[in-house]
Amino acid sequence: MAISQEVLAELARRRAEAKAGGGVERQEKRRAKGLMTARDRIETLFQPDSFQEFGLHAEHQTRHFGMEKKSLPTDGVITGIGYVDDRPVAGFSQDFTVAGGSLGKVHAGKICDVMDYAMRCGMPIVGINDSGGARIQEGVESLSGYGQVFNRNVMASGVVPQIAVIAGPCAGGAAYSPALMDFIIMVKGSAELFICGPEVIRAASGQVTSMAEIASAEAHASVSGNIHFVAENDAEALGIVKRLLSFLPGNNMADPPHRLEADLSVGEDPALNDVLPADKKMVFDVRDVIARLADGGDFMEVQAQFARNMVVGFGRVGGVVVGFIANQPMVKAGAIDIDASDKGARFIRFCNCFNIPLVTLVDVPGFLPGVNQERGGIIRHGAKMLFAYGASTVPKITVILRKAYGGSFLAMCSRDMGADLVFAWPSAEIAVMGAEGAVNVLHRKTIKEAENPAAMTAELAAEYRERFASPYLSAGNLFVHDVIEPSRTRGAIALGLRGLLSKRELRPSKKHGNIPL
Structure with a gap:
């Protein structure tokens, strides 16, 4: 029997109402402020006509106090799967026009469903956060919902990449779902990320502060280190998501999107012979070296504003996706401090989860000395770098550019810490101390x-x-595989990576190691 026009018309009406979210008027007000709606963000992220929505008609049927006459289309969150650059991705986008994007039972259930789907099918998860927090009217059900989402974040960790976009308010317990994900992108100006606001802090401690000081993108990018990227607007944030995904595999069983069809260039780059200053005490920007090593100079720096004495990020060398970790002589002489240790270790462990080889560039005078560092736990934090490298089984190539002193040399992936290949420039000094x-x-x-x-x-x-301290002494003792001209570095890394793509390494059977947190 053919479906009647009335039935089809009713379906079309319901779909239109659901897609309108909190109403056309509210959506237009957001756009007038330069903000995207939840559905605008989904449409910008995914390829046209590729998004399959889950739970379009979902809505909590039990009416709680104060919400008896309210309609909550899609229960305030859009969820589903689609394609980004021809690769499948799961996503959710909270709709602030519907009950402030607040999370209740069905709202949380939709997020959990799409995360479960992503884990079963092995695809990255992108969560766009724009929510007033827990739906108070649903009481403990909303808290249970958060717990279920957090548990999914933990279960997905190391299985599929998780990327969070903070595009609006994200407060209290809601902040912990992004914090459990791999990367956080925050929109400057329109987004806020915090546990306790200024008024709560003042009431509890007497301290006077502002949202800009504790909850802004700038504060989290440069001071707390809670986020990884800052975007000027929604469109730029989603562009960062796409670029980040271009370096990542869909899941932990897949290889990163290498471009092995690219010509394997092993030619020399004479410009690298002149990158170091003649005076050993003069600084240089290690990102200039990375730009010469990465294919086309394409390097995506991660946490660029935090712990700037350590540079981390993604690129390709000879078509192989790699994670770069490098000391930055321009900041604190490249010494490793508490924040740099945390930044480096977290990035290393992410790369290891998702089969991304590590390229480490060393110019380190030591761990940063100071009373605050010692009392702040530099021993514990510095040990994270040692643990992260030692526990990593992905291909690891280390290049010693200049200084490599003491324990910090080991913390930057020496051969004894598991480096598969170690190269040194003739300028290298490898010793217990300067x-x-x-x-x-x-x-x-x-x-x-x-x-x-x-x-x-x-x-x-x-x-x-x-x-x-001569690099030839270390090479003579097999701590270094070869002392090479700087101009040969890109070719040496490219060849080494191709040979290491088949690397297999077995470890003692155990549940997991106990990293010094």
């Missing part, structure tokens, strides 16, 4: 009694470098 510091310890009396202490220190330091 030459000047070493001679002042070893020859303090001689220097003190010298007619010209500065000249004596310089002479002894030069001898120390030659006898104890």
